[in-house]
Amino acid sequence: MRRLLPSLFSFACTCAVLVAQSPCAISLGPDVTVCLEASFRLVPQEITPNTTYSWSGGLGLSCYNCRTPLFTATDTGTFTYVLTAKKDSCTASDTISILVLPGKAAQYIIAPSRSLCEGDTMHLGGPPFANTSYSWFSQPPGFISTEANPVITALHQARYFLTASSPSCPIPSVDSVSVDIWFYKPTYTPAEDTLYLCRGQSLSLGIDSTGWDGIFTWTPTDALSIEQNGKRATATPARSVRYVLTAATPVGGCAWEKVYFLSVDSLPADLRILPQDTSICPGDTVLLRTPPFNLGNYPGLTFTWTRTPTTTLLTADTLPNLLVRPEQTTTYRRVVQVGSCRDTATAIVNLRPLAPLLLPPSNLTLCPGDSILLNSLFDPLANYTWTSTHPGFGTVQTPAPVFYPTQTATYYVETANGCIGRDSVRIAVHASALLQVSNDTTICRGQSVRLIALTDTPGGLFEWVRTRDNQVLSTAQSVLVSPDTTTSYIITFTYGSGCQRRDTVVVNVDGENLNVLFPSDPRLCPGETLTLNLAPNPSLQYEWTASPPDPGLAANAPAPVVSPGRNTTYTVTLRDGLCTLTRSLQTLVFSATLTASADTTICAGDRIVLSASGSGPSGRYLWSTGETTAIVAPSPDSATSFVVTYFYGDTCALRDTIKVTTVPSFSLAIVSVPDTNRLDLGQSVQLFASVSPPQSLSGFSFSWQETVIDTKNLPFNSANIEVRPASNDTASASIRYTLRAVSPQGCVRTAEKVFRLLFPLVRFPNAFTPDGDGNNDFFEMLVLEGRAQIERMQIFNRWGKVLFESTAPDARWDGTVHGLPAPSDVYLYRIAWRRNDGAMMPIAVGDVTLLR
Structure with a gap:
């Protein structure tokens, strides 16, 4: 039986290394209160070895010259003990008082601390005592119990604490037991107990703990290849088997067993796909077979068929055999599986192509007399056989026959290149359309005639073309024509899907010599003359009129010359026997005005703005300076004449001259005394007008301005002034003086002087x-x-x-x-x-x- 005080006692001695008489400190902890029959050790913490201990204070200790004496409470009262510890020249002491109360301490049994194998079990206590309650917990946490003798399974190092309480003593008893792990069990790879493999396959089993050494035993050893150290083995069983691996430590008596159950499956020996690779014609079927075997020997055996690309299947894809009708070359993959056994096989079904064909489109309709190529793509090594519902077509054995159908019919073709192919096409033929047109006719030059076309087929398109220049005149059923010479006209009638009927009409023209050739440019400048007929014919009669009337017009001349003063329309009528021709020419007479700047006088070198304004249409300007704008700004140094020419209409022109006279000029500057550009506020400065070239200023007039924020006129009109600048504009901190000077000849010049103002x-x-x-x-x-x-x-x-x-x-x-x-x-x-x-x-x- 053990009784333990709920507090531990220790002392500590701290001595400086290599220093004599170093101070020491020792602590036995606080004073303690217990009940009768309590028993515990006073345990100081030793800092260095070779320390001597001496206890004093009366009876009750198991020893007085040891480090950890056992105290047993055999009587009530207060017991005081002094511990003195010596280490070389270092001496330390501490005192503890133990108060023993009446009443019996709680009774318990606790196992001694032990080292166990991982997975072993252990009883922590013993039989219970009457009127005693127990409470267990662990560190690290995870275990709690209220039994007197609980059982634990050693999985890791831990300390288990017990608190025992009874009504006879107000102070509970506390104790603990430490459980260390002597050996940890090894780690196994694979960790599963049940494993699956296929017959003939191998699997590595055993311990995967680095540094784990011991004694290893495998049972049974059939189909095992055991490594030299015995930790691992490679199993290649032919049937399901149970292996046991026993691992024992060389000391401590620890041993563990690992049981592996290997479930072995098998597949049929021959799992080919028959036929493995084959070729078929389009529309044919093929059965992909698995060689026969006894399905009862392989319970749970499954079949799964897949294909690339996805094509037609005629049976389910989970059977041993698969009936297919692929639309293109396809790869079939069959997976056979039972348990962990799996087999994959493939077969390719090649789809042989039919002989190539490229038939005319099914919506094609021909015109009467058109031919048709029945096939545009063929294999010269293949056989082609053609038949048709068209009378007289018969049987044709050429790959690409050409035929001239006269009625709608269907054409059939059969191809053979190892595979038989069949196809057909229907070719429609339009019925022939009726086209009637006007008869050939004769007219006078300048007259018109309407040409008409008739047909019995509605919905068609008409097109009239003049043959002389292939110009399309009309897309109506009739056309009005006025040819100058005998001309042929072609009428084209388009119907159906592009079918055409054509006819020609000739219009003969009498009086073809009736012709007048007007000038190509009837635009005139004022005073110009114009010949109205450039191709006169003395055999013809001419009658000319003018609107408005032109007194100078020769009414019966073949080629009159005119000079109209305004826009005029001239009309001529030509006669040749019974045919006449009337034509008109409208003339355009341009007119315009030009206004330019007046003559002027300027200071030599000054810029002068000269302008011109013309009233004619589409006018343009040209100055003697070479400029082409309406406004120019020259700066002549001497008297100069500027000529401006205004062009308008059809090369018409107006001119004017502007004379510019010059007087002597001068330059102007402001000179300051002192000569500076920085002034203190209120500082006096003299400003002088400097005129160049030097000359008398008696005839000049001067005016001064001062600008800070606003501009003000100064009350001075002399060439020299004195000012004291003032300003509150600290932002710009500057002042500007402007001088305007006018010479006796009226020339004006200005000058500026800017000072930076220095604020105090x-x-x-x-x-x-x-x-x-x-x-x-x-x-x-x-x-x-x-x-x-x-x-x-x-x-x-x-x-x-x-x-x-x-x-x-x-x-x-x-x-x-x-x-x-x-x-x-x-x-x-x-x-x-x-x-x-x-x-x-x-x-x-x-x-x-x-x-x-």
């Missing part, structure tokens, strides 16, 4: 040292850029009293008050100041530190 940039020190060393001796306004001056400077002490005040433009404080040095302190300042142009700036307020 001031700073106020935050400290100064009036010690007379010439460095930072005064508090003053520092002008970093531009110009500025002080209006009033005031210095206050921290209570607001004025200590210093000045209105001098360059006021500064030397750090004295009434002639006496002011003490080091922080002083306040208030400074009013203005820019150089007089503008007041915001008052500066701040503090300055005087340092002495």
